[in-house]
Amino acid sequence: MSNSKIENNTSDIELTPELKRLQNTSNPLKIFKEMSLLGINSGVKSVKNILFFTTLNLIFFFAGIYLLFNGSFTYKKLFFLLLIVGIGTLFVFIAFKKVFDLLKIEYASYLFNQFQSYIHRIFEGVFQKAESTTEKIISKKQINDTFQHFLPEIPKVFQKPLLFVLSFTPMVGFVADIYATPTLNSHQRKSDALYEKVQLYMQNSVEEERRGYWVIWGLLINALLQGLLLYWL
Numbered sequence: 001m002s003n004s005k006i007e008n009n010t011s012d013i014e015l016t017p018e019l020k021r022l023q024n025t026s027n028p029l030k031i032f033k034e035m036s037l038l039g040i041n042s043g044v045k046s047v048k049n050i051l052f053f054t055t056l057n058l059i060f061f062f063a064g065i066y067l068l069f070n071g072s073f074t075y076k077k078l079f080f081l082l083l084i085v086g087i088g089t090l091f092v093f094i095a096f097k098k099v100f101d102l103l104k105i106e107y108a109s110y111l112f113n114q115f116q117s118y119i120h121r122i123f124e125g126v127f128q129k130a131e132s133t134t135e136k137i138i139s140k141k142q143i144n145d146t147f148q149h150f151l152p153e154i155p156k157v158f159q160k161p162l163l164f165v166l167s168f169t170p171m172v173g174f175v176a177d178i179y180a181t182p183t184l185n186s187h188q189r190k191s192d193a194l195y196e197k198v199q200l201y202m203q204n205s206v207e208e209e210r211r212g213y214w215v216i217w218g219l220l221i222n223a224l225l226q227g228l229l230l231y232w233l
């Protein structure tokens with residue numbers, strides 16, 4: 001079966017009311033609000049981690065300002081104060097990135113589940129392309145080409161998050177594992193297995209980010225470094 005045949009069998013995608021609201025939302029703050037209403041709120045809630053790091057580093061910054069002007073001014077003190085600012089900025093940036101990563105993974109995972117039936121068709125196309133190779137091996141570029149072939153059927157605003165799923169998950173390895181399983185002897189079974197593997201990988205990634213162990217270690221390391229700089233200041 002060729003990709004064109006699959007495309008001809010693909011009906012127009014009907015969006016749920018939730019997806020329609022997301023489709024019509026362009027303001028990032030409104031997107032966050034919609035995500036919270038949809039229960040995709042771990043990333044939104046983790047914004048407090050940014051506040052933790054910001055507050056901690058502001059305390060060290062103002063303490064550094066006090067020490068800088070308490071007594072005689074030296075360029076050595078100024079240098080250490082600039083280091084305090086730099087380290088504080090670095091850790092706040094890391095907090096921003098971690099929150100953004102969680103939001104991105106959660107959002108992509110939500111869309112992946114919402115477009116389940118269509119994702120199955122894309123995965124069937126992936127295995128059809130793999131069947132055309134002698135080794136039954138498919139490259140990441142070939143998988144990307146298959147995604148690009150089907151994605152125009154999906155509203156453009158949702159295409160980038162779904163492509164993120166492709167880049168985020170070890171799709172090539174999953175396909176190889178499925179071909180190594182003799183019981184998965186049809187495109188549909190292979191597609192179902194690939195969907196389950198990707199879904200589980202995304203869920204585990206979200207859970208890993210939600211645990212937030214990095215926050216504890218990050219705050220400790222941040223405080224230790226800033227404390228040393230204050231001591232030298």
